[in-house]
Amino acid sequence: MAAILEMRGIGKSFPGVRALDQVNLSVEPGEIHAICGENGAGKSTLMKVLSGVYPHGSYDGEIVYDDQTAAFRTIRDSEARGIIIIHQELALVPQLSVAENMFLGNEVASGGIIDWKRTWKRTRELLAKVGLSEAPTTPVGKLGVGKQQLIEIAKALAKDVRLLILDEPTAALQENDSAKLLDLMLELKAQGVTQIIISHKLNEIRRVADRVTVIRDGSTVSTLTRDEITEDRIIRDMVGRDMAHRYPDRTPQIGEVLMSVRNWTVWHPEQPRKIIDDVSFDVRRGEILGIAGLMGSGRTELAMSLFGRSHGRNIEGTASIAGAPADLSTVSRAIEAGLAYVTEDRKELGLILEEPIQRNISLANLAGIASGGVLSAGRERRVAEDYRRDLRIRTPGVNQRVMNLSGGNQQKVVLAKWLFTDPKVLILDEPTRGIDVGAKFEIYTLMNQLVAQGHGVVMISSEMPELLGMCDRIHVMNEGRFVGELSRDEASLERIMALILQSEGKAA
Amino acid sequence: MSTTDGEVTKPGLGAQLGGHLRENGMVLALLVIVLFFTILIRAMQGVDFLSAQNITNLFLQNSYVIIMALGMLLVIVSGHIDLSVGSVAAFTGAVSAFLTVKLGWPVFAVIPATLLMGGLIGAAQGYWIAYWKIPSFIVTLAGMLVFRGLTLWLLQGQNIGPFPREFQAMSTGFLPDFISEGKPNMTALVMVALAALAIVWSGLRGRRSDAAFGVEPEPAGLFWGRHAIVVGALMFVGWKLAQFRGLPNVLIVMSVLIVIYAFFTEQTTTGRRIYALGGNEKAARLSGIKTDRLVFGTFVNMGVLAALAGMIVTARLNSATPKAGTGFELDVIAAVFIGGASMSGGSGKIIGVVVGALIMGVMNNGMSIMGIGIDYQQVIKGLVLLAAVIFDVYNRNKQG
Incomplete structure (x- = not known):
């Protein structure tokens, strides 16, 4: 079967970074094609190239869509050809109604005057297609995230979609909403809509995908057919194996417990649910403790809630530093107690x-x-x-x-x-995000010096290889809970991913 | 990332001097404006713009703007705005008149009571802004209406006055000459000379500490040139004042406040924290700074200064009037922005604000003497404000 989409030799550079280099992707009509890769591997950049966010001419390589060379200059160009992308952050206006959102920028109107009756009628038809029965006049903000996600898809259907791209569609969804969404994907496939799904959740990929393309460091590593799709294989391709000498050597000299946290529970600042659920851990003198987890697993929320209750509410649990109970109730008290928190976003939260x-x-x-x-x-x-x-x-x-x-x-x-501030324990949240390889090595070296001087370090990172290369011990976090602990010798990407996957959806 | 870690970004000399250039530029602009009016008014009307009496008038007319601008700088640096200061000044002025004239309170009781009133008003507004996160624009817009209304209510639409001499002295009194009798007023000359010496001394001290820590110091020529101009201007003003009635009390109060606020903003931890809060509130909070409390504090402080300004204005007019202070907020805010503060908070200096207020004041005074109609005056002042801020933004963009 001829491919509906061929992306050949795609390359894209930003100042100082080669984000994509020689990416090849071939999607056949009517299939669900998954794209896998670590954070920062280039998946989202690739989709932005495809949809015209980065206009034709700003990237290398060639895109052939429907047997024609595609030269999209804006998102509107790609949408006109039936390519519709649904981003991770939903693009709905919460104050507007379902119907208004559905036809935003694409209104059912003549001469600039909206035909509300037809708008509502078509909205109802489209909602039925995605299994919703909400009134078209309901404000979108009143609906849950799961339903909003379905409305995004209905909105895509309103535009006569031929190639639907879903960027981490289930990242923010509960288990049963995710299941509904995956069912809908299969149904759309049966109706002949070609789909691309970007996801971290390998079990979901196995469930819906016909083929998987794995991207690593901006290049295509492999394209796996349905029989080849196993979690082990995907992880191996995602991670690669050239990890030697990216991390400075250190002989750990681990001493007594510097900080211990017990039964730490935090509630969401607005919604009635726990974002951190009964987390306990110790950090020792001279130790780098890693916290691994996918985006949204609650790592940053844990750190922020510990550091002067800067996130969440109804915080319960106890903490002690250097053997004495630590008062972490405000940032200045947390600093006083010997805690420091290097935020993940240095420009927004760390620097003036x-x-x-x-x-x-x-x-x-x-x-x-x-x-x-x-x-x-x-x-x-x-x-x-x-x-x-x-x-x-x-x-x-x-x-x-x-x-x-x-x-x-x-x-x-x-x-x-x-x-x-002369801290005893430092929490480093994504300490190497957005900095180049040489500077990363320097930061790693600094971390080693810090623990050699007797500090305790908690390292939070989305880059698993970095955690494996730096940490003496790793706690794996998922959905707000600690779901496993691995020593330096036990830790491997496969085991971390396995712990995450096994715990998926088990939250109360 | 615009640069790799290997290389070092080195800004040009212009960028390094950028901060100095701006301050120097403002002082220079003030001097040029003064010179402009002096020449023009001499040529057109044969009157001396820089007469002893007019210089005295300049300070008496603008003291309250400068005093309120000190507080407004803190408010704007913290990322907020206060539109209510004109109404608050009117109201507190009316309160002081009520206490003095209607209730017969003595001056030494009226002044603290009025300042306390101002502080309470600031607290009432700051509470909503700091702890409820209601936008300061809205809270103080409401305050502007509320306190204007309360002024009308308290005064029953009439003027209250006149005041006893001691109260008037706050605004129209002069420091007596302790040293000699007759002209020139030696006390005034000595005090101005001491002030000039203090400025040079603190400049030299800063230079020494720059040198000690290996900071590229300002070229010596520029340093001495600048100080020569400042000291020269100061001595000239002092000499002129000494020819008239000496140092106005208001000028002394204002100068002391300027020194205190300059010290507070540049040398104290609390002052530094206000700048940090305005520069990046989230980062400041995550550095252990109690941002809510600081915002609250800046509004309380603003209220107290507005009350002081209110009393000075009332004493100057020798009566509290329902329309006092109308439009003050705009003069004060304009002075702060002409003085180089940023709308988004985090930057601005006391000295800039003082120069900004003087530029506005000199223009008001000069244009009035020249007989330019209030219509043109407004247009010109508006354009000056716009030009000063455009100049600032242009400079900042150039520095990247």
């Missing part, structure tokens, strides 16, 4: 970009450069210069604004800020 390096470093410990509430500019500069030297922050001077620094150097400034 407009301000110079020295002022960012002193921010969390202004008392350390002041006496009686009066700042000493001299002490501030001396502190900044010390960290600049120790952490090798590359800058012409500590009075440079941090916005002028590269990602790796910005991350070092954030680390310096927290080291200056």
